[in-house]
Amino acid sequence: MGTVESLRHDPNVVPDVASALAGGSGEDAVAGKSETAAPLLARTGFCVGDWNFLFPSGLGREVMPAPAVSRVPNTAPWLLGLANARGNLIPIVDMAIALGVASAAGVSAYVLTFGQGEAAIGLAVDGLPRLLTPEASEQTGESLPLPPLLEGNTLAAYHHGGRTWLDLDLPRFFETLARGIAR
Amino acid sequence: MAVQKVLVVDDSATDLKNLEQICMDAGYSVITASSGAEAIEKAKNERPDVVLLDIIMRDMNGFQVCRAIATDATTQHIPVVLVSSKSEKTDRVWGEQQGAKAYITKPYTSAQIIHQLERL
Numbered sequence: 462m463g464t465v466e467s468l469r470h471d472p473n474v475v476p477d478v479a480s481a482l483a484g485g486s487g488e489d490a491v492a493g494k495s496e497t498a499a500p501l502l503a504r505t506g507f508c509v510g511d512w513n514f515l516f517p518s519g520l521g522r523e524v525m526p527a528p529a530v531s532r533v534p535n536t537a538p539w540l541l542g543l544a545n546a547r548g549n550l551i552p553i554v555d556m557a558i559a560l561g562v563a564s565a566a567g568v569s570a571y572v573l574t575f576g577q578g579e580a581a582i583g584l585a586v587d588g589l590p591r592l593l594t595p596e597a598s599e600q601t602g603e604s605l606p607l608p609p610l611l612e613g614n615t616l617a618a619y620h621h622g623g624r625t626w627l628d629l630d631l632p633r634f635f636e637t638l639a640r641g642i643a644r
Numbered sequence: 645m646a647v648q649k650v651l652v653v654d655d656s657a658t659d660l661k662n663l664e665q666i667c668m669d670a671g672y673s674v675i676t677a678s679s680g681a682e683a684i685e686k687a688k689n690e691r692p693d694v695v696l697l698d699i700i701m702r703d704m705n706g707f708q709v710c711r712a713i714a715t716d717a718t719t720q721h722i723p724v725v726l727v728s729s730k731s732e733k734t735d736r737v738w739g740e741q742q743g744a745k746a747y748i749t750k751p752y753t754s755a756q757i758i759h760q761l762e763r764l
Contacts, residue, residue, distance in 0.1 A: 503715075505741070519711050523699075524738045547700055571734060577703065589734065592741050 502597070502619075506626055507573060507590040510562030513626045515593060515619070520575055520631060524590055527570040528553070528583075535644050539610075541585060546574060551581040554638060560608045575631065582635065595621040610637055647761045649673040651692035653683040653709065654727075655701040659750075663696055663727065666754045672761065680704025684712050687719045694764055696757070697744075699728035699735065707742045714743025723764050727752065 504515040530542035530553050539559035543550045553572060557564040564570065565587040572583040573590055599619045605627070607615065614634040615627045650672045654660040660676055667674045675690050677683040680701055687695060695713060699706035706726055713719045723745040728735065731749045739747055746760055 518741075519708075519715065521738075523705060523707050524734050526732060526734060577705075589737055590741075 502595050502628075504593045504595060504626075504628070505590050506593040507584075507586040508565065508568075508588055509556040509560055509586050510565055512560055512562065513624045515595070515626045515628045516631050518592060521590065522574045522577060522581065524571050524573050527572055527585055537641050537644055540642055544572070544583065546572075546581065546583065549578060549581055551583050552642075553583040553585055555585045557585070557587070559610050559638075562608075575635075582638075593621060593626070595619040595626060601625070610634075610641070613637075647672065647693040647764055649675065649690070649692045650761065651675050651677065651683065651686055651690065651695045653677045653680075653695060653701075653706070654698040655679060656698070659698065663757065666757050667696075667761070669754070670758045670761070680706070680709040680712075683709050684716075684719075687713050687722055688716065692722060694761060695722055695724045696727050696748075697724055699726055699730050699739070707738055710739065710744050711742040725760055725764075727757075 502515075503518045505518045505521055506513060506515050508514070525546065528544040528546065530544045532542040533540060539555050541553040541555045544553050551574060568587045570585055570587065571589055572585050574581055574583045576582055599621050601618050601620050603618060605618060605625070611627070611634070614630050614637055616630050617628045619626045619628065650667045652660060652663045652667065652674055653676070654663060655678050657678070660678060664674050664676055675686055675692060677686050680703055683695065683697065686692070697706045697709060704712075706728065710724045710726065713722060713724055724743060725746045725748060726735075726739045726744045727748045727750065729750040736747050745764070748756055748760060
C-alpha cells in the first residue's frame with residue numbers, strides 16, 4: 462500500500478505527527494509542544510464493536526460516510542474493496558471483520574482515511590471519530606488479549622472516560638495489513 | 645476582532661479569484677495561496693487575521709491545513725473558515741475537530757462571505 466513510508470516521510474504531515482511517527486508513540490512530540498509539559502495526549506479516538514482505539518490527531522486525513530466499494534478478488538475478507546474517494550481509488554478495510562467482532566448495533570458506519578493519493582487507506586469504523594486527551598497517568602500496564610492483527614501494533618492502553626483505549630501504532634498496523642492483504 | 649487581512653486558499657484558480665475579488669471589494673487586504681503547503685507558509689509569514697480555506701485540494705487537504713494552522717504556536721490564534729462544496733455532516737464535524745471556526749458551503753454568496761468575516 463505504501464502508506465507507512467509515505468506517512469513517515471510525507472513533508473505535508475504536520476510536524477507533531479512526523480515526530481510521532483519518527484519517535485513511535487508521539488507522546489514526546491506532543492508533550493514537547495506544551496509549555497507546561499502537561500501529560501495530555503492529543504489523540505483521535507474511534508470505536509469498532511467493543512474495541513476503542515486512539516491515534517495521534519493530525520494523522521487522519523478525513524472522515525466520510527461509508528462509500529460504495531468494489532470488491533477485489535483474492536484479497537483478505539477484511540478488505541472490503543476499493544472506493545472512489547474524491548477521484549482517488551483507496552482500499553477500504555473493515556475493521557470489524559479484521560478484528561473478528563461485530564460492529565456496534567445501531568451505529569452508522571464511517572470511513573476514516575489516512576495518507577493521500579496512491580498511499581491512502583480507509584478504515585471502516587463505528588460512528589464518528591472524536592478528539593480525546595487522555596492523560597499519561599491514565600495509562601494502564603494491563604496486558605489485553607489482542608486479535609492477531611493487533612499484536613505488536615499497539616503502543617499503550619489508557620483507561621479514559623470509562624473505557625479502555627488502545628493507542629494504535631498506525632505505521633506498524635498498516636504494515637501488518639499490507640502483509641496480509643493478498644489471498 | 646476586526647478582520648483586515650484575509651488569506652484565501654484554493655487550488656482552483658477560478659474559485660480563488662472569485663473569493664479574492666469578493667474580499668477585495670469589501671475592502672479587505674487579501675493574500676492568496678493555491679496549495680496547502682503555501683497556505684501554511686503564508687499563515688506563518690504574513691500573519692493574516694483569518695484564513696478562508698478550501699477543503700478539497702490535491703496534496704494536503706483543507707482539514708490537514710486547518711489542523712497544521714490550529715496546532716502551530718505561531719498561527720493557532722488565526723481563525724480558519726472552511727469553504728467547500730463538501731456538505732456532509734461529517735465534514736463539519738471533522739472540520740471542527742481539526743480546529744475550524746466556521747464552515748461555508750459552496751456555492752456561496754458574497755454576502756455570506758462578508759457576513760462571516762464580520763462575525764469573527
